[in-house]
Amino acid sequence: MKIAVLKETATGEARVGATPETVKKFVGLGADVAVESGAGIGASVADADYAAAGATIGDRAATLAGAEIVLGIQGPDPAALTGAKPGAWIVAGLNPFGDRARIEAYAAAGYEALAMEFMPRLTRAQSMDILSSQSNLAGYKSVLMAAAEYGRAFPMMMTAAGTVSAARAFVMGVGVAGLQAIATARRLGAQVSATDVRSATKEQIQSLGAKPIFVENVKGIEGEGAGGYATEMSPEYQAAQAKLVSAHIAKQDIVITTALIPGRPAPRLISDAQIASMRAGSVIVDLAAESGGNVEGAVSGETVVKHGVKIIGAKNVAGTMAADSSALFSRNLFNFLSAFWDKEAGRPVLDEEIGDAIRLTLGGKIVNPRLLS
Template sequence: MAQRIAVLREEAAGERRVAATPETVKKYIALGATVAVEAGAGIGASVSDAAFADAGAEIGPRAQVVAGADIILGIQGPEVASLAGAKPGAWLVAGLNPFAEKARMEAYAAAGIEALAMEWMPRITRAQSMDILSSQSNLAGYKAVLLAAAEYGRAFPMMMTAAGTVSAARAFIMGVGVAGLQAIATARRLGAQVSATDVRSATKEQIQSLGAKPIFVENVKGIEGEGSGGYATEMSEEYQKAQAELVSAHIAKQDIVITTALIPGRPAPRLISDAQIATMRAGSVIVDLAAESGGNVEGAVSGKTIEKHGVKIIGAKNMAGTLAADSSALFSRNLYNFLSAFWDKEAGKPVLDAEIGDAIRVTQGGKIVSARLLG
């Protein structure tokens, strides 16, 4: 019997993305699946019910869509009550935030749902096209610069006019992962003088390749900052002290600062203190892309813009979601790439291997099975 794939309308406040598009609906049907989409699921991402129906999806209320579902797709993990009627052992494929939502993971287990956390996709070559963190962070880095430009009371590029010269804005990017690299590229395109730093020494060449100036702690040996899977890890006290001194001297000269540092499963590292904010000139702007995870910037508030010492601090929240059409297109392709890569034609359904299955599986068989949550 054909696999039934259900696509839900997101429940989280302000979440406009959707986990499938007409493009991926057609592809799932080509695999031999049937697709049901909750009415209104795509409205926030500019996808109408009619567009989903034209692609071959069944449209209906949530209870009808979930009934008999083998696979449920989402952007963020729904409340367990929303999954009532799914088949026993049905897959929930979404960004689940398992560390912060452990009670919800336990509820999924009790309900017999096999929850697969897409943000735990291993960073290996064959899984790159399935990586929701990279696709969404790319857009977040871009939007962070646009937000900074909108709040900044001056121009980004240098402008030479008959009335005099306008100096270029100076932008400093802290954390050079996917979001940071896109922030560098976007700030450069807008004409800013850009510098960047990261705890991983390997990123220096990436910064230079984008035309920005690398700002790195020198003469602190044996500290590379490279954690497992290409993520940054926490630094020694010696490095943190040296970095704080370097940043303090540099940040005082900056007009725009964008922080992007995250450590999976842990609170965001503090990069900028109140005292450092106080050294920046009035009218400067800081965008904290880690605000939802505790913040890189002292005083940052997720989802709000505050002002301290004359400096505006934007606590970014769901930045990719503010570009809902593009972020939905990329996210939905990540999900399709994942499911199609493991689609067994004979079984008529996806069958995971151990490398990826063990990495992303949170619940199975009525219990939490992820070593990352149990350890």
């Protein structure tokens, strides 16, 4: 069984799908691991480190030759996979809803594409979940990004010249990224509040020392969706939430938005009018900017100023910490493949529950129900 680790080609992508730690573990399972030269440079991993872990280093053609599994962060260009075995597994974050053409190309080429972001939220699959590992880092970094743009201090400071008030930070969406953003803002000394459409998150917010901001006594709330993800809200809830947020957001210095709905555009949480109510110099970080944005006027990958408020359209935030994010991502991939490793077959053999959930293509066709509905 040959596993290929490719250098990422997407603009700005510095992460890598395997580290020397996971390469060594794959070799321990009996796999041959080939790493494209320079694949780890962006994550501060030298070719020599991979070689010391037991990998073979070569150009892309040599790396792909005979490969049965190809590991990546973002799915590689199907046209650049020449040499991989027919039916080879492509194991990476594949953006199935956003890049349908690439998935169709994988099918046409006969590859079996496995989308790691479709990993079901099962207890046994927690260690395989790339969305959680990368969102954790994104939540942390989002607060640092806000702090870098905010022209004032985060903690309260008492000096001989007077007192500096603590920054007020508001986190919208309390999933993995939101919880880490709350914790990070608290560590930096901000007064933190947070909201979510799922009532179960109220205790989590309080446990981190933040103030929960929730709509109460409104019918038609459908906040808890499949797998713990939020769903779209009823019109009654949306109206009540907008009113509550408008009153609260006008008092905030920092706002972090994290709301995503799988397979659909990110929900709009902050309007232009609400931005205008904030004081000049405030900062908003939109972690959903790549999916359409939670904030009106946010631009993915750019920082814009509206009404004196800086709006950071966050893009590939976890990738800005390539060393740590690669370490976590690569462990997710190893945990996934090793959990199904069949010693007799010398390769992983997927079960139906997880295999059917993440498999996008098989036998030249798109087979995943989420892409066929």
